[in-house]
Amino acid sequence: MGQCNCRKKRKDSQELTDVERAIETVINQFHCYAVKGQKEYLTPNEMRELVVQKLPHLGKCVGPLDEKIECMGDPDEAKLEFGEYWDMMGDAAKGCRRK
């Protein structure tokens, strides 16, 4: 997956602070990988793609990916909701801070 164009443009995006833009970036990635914003969760494969492609440096702080995906249960039914995705990014952030 290269450039994703599914992100919604905010009318007032130019007024957002750097932190708000950063939060939007993290949100947008979720929607880009959740099959172009058509649903509100990531499948295990979408999650794997996102971590591999978008967290090449911080991904290792998330923990073993295969283990995480296995914990999600049946690969055809498992869903990573936005809240869990945010927590996963938090694990990456905490790992990054410990460096």
Add this chain to the structure above:
Amino acid sequence: MGQCNCRKKRKDSQELTDVERAIETVINQFHCYAVKGQKEYLTPNEMRELVVQKLPHLGKCVGPLDEKIECMGDPDEAKLEFGEYWDMMGDAAKGCRRK
């Protein structure tokens, strides 16, 4: 608080993906407001400053600030650790998604 110069420069920052840079931005703000990186938590006043100054659009999704600060307990002793800060940013993100 205007520009914060306390952020640690990563040697390989130019290689980070957009999401990784976004995560770093959110992390850096925590350290900028935690009295220039000298401690690992925000006081209630530092948290208030950060939300008011850095989340002018998304801050309302965090919930009533005074209530949140009151819940932290004694203002001279209360601490917002990094994990709680990340959760607070998640509340802002979830509120932003609902818009």
